[in-house]
Amino acid sequence: MSLKVGMIGGGYFGRFHINAWRRIENTELIGVADLSETRRGELSTLYPDLVLHPDIHALLAAGPPDILDVAVPPAHQADLIRPLLGRIRTIICQKPFCRSLTEAEDLTRAAEQAGTTLIVHENFRFMPWYRAIRDEIDNGRLGAVRQACFRLRPGDGGGADAYLSRQPYFRDMERFLVHETGIHWIDVFRFLFGEPETIYADLWRANPAIKGEDAGLMILSWPNGLRATLDANRTLDHAAENHRLTMGEFTLEGENATITLDGHGQLACRSRGATGSVEIPYDLEDRDFGGDCVFRFQQHVISHLLSDTPLETLAKDYLQNIRIEESAYRSAEQRQQISLQKQKHK
Secondary structure: OOEEEEEEOOOOOHHHHHHHHOOOOOEEEEEEEOOOHHHHHHHHHHOOOOOEEOOHHHHOOOOOOOEEEEOOOHHHHHHHHHHHEOOEOEEEEEOOOOOOHHHHHHHHHHHHHHOOEEEEEOOHHHOHHHHHHHHHHHOOOOOOEEEEEEEEOOOOOOOOOOOOOOOHHHHHOOOOHHHHHHHHHHHHHHHHHOOOOEEEEEEEOOOOOOOOOOEEEEEEEOOOOOEEEEEEEOOOOOOOOOOOOOOEEEEEEEOOEEEEEOOOOOEEEEEOOOOOOEEOOOOOOOOOOOOOHHHHHHHHHHHHHHHOOOOOOEHHHHHHHHHHHHHHHHHHHHOOOEEOHHHOOO
16 A cells, blocks of 8 residues: 655755655655745755645645645644645644644644544654663663753854754744754653653843744653753754754763763763763664654654554644643743643643
């Protein structure tokens, strides 16, 4: 069985989607729609055999695909998706998911009522080092995890021309660091550690050339005493040949061992009391973005549709990430810790 995939959006990150769909077995990318004539010209040069359309109506003229992949900014997502609910079986939507929690909740509710499976394209949890770290937690190598810290240092946000060459709309986002980037680690922390109970955030703008915050600290806590910190500054870098491979460095400290992730994607484990570390081998391919995580995520969706394996990022589950995001901004405004437990089943 081959599943037909249609895409909306062929910008910088949408091209990682295109590359992945073209490699996944049992799928056929039947076309990509993009309003921009310039981007369609670029896509035709990169992919001479790709069928391109000027809008969603042209893409759907021959009938609905099995999967619609929506890779457009949040301001356009709900208006594109809502008329297609019930007409298309499976819709994947890039993050940030919608412009607000209310809009995301309304769209998710409408999708459930219409019988459309709505999935958020959250690919960071599919970065291979996080899957390997999850395996190490599950096999008990660390013992109880007590502290975790990711230092986000992509080094791409400095100067007057920050983000212009890749994703210029970043510059005008009034909520940037948490809404666009930090939510990835909110999701990763939930994937690794389960549901947090509190959050504290301190957010600021390091580069005056953009509108939103691009630096900050977020501390999440869990009922078992675990604390996980996102220490983020997009204007600073870390030791790596490709600063966008891991986008920073990660340390997890457990009762029995400490695991570190460096900017080259290398995982190492130091047992308690030891002075040296040993490498943790795992399957890493430095391809496209983030260890080929877009491919891994999209393959995960195809596996669900063809083999009924569980889905990890359904929109209804992803809403909790957005609730935590909202709490981070509220915490920064109020300069106090916010309880998350009351929101969990909202």
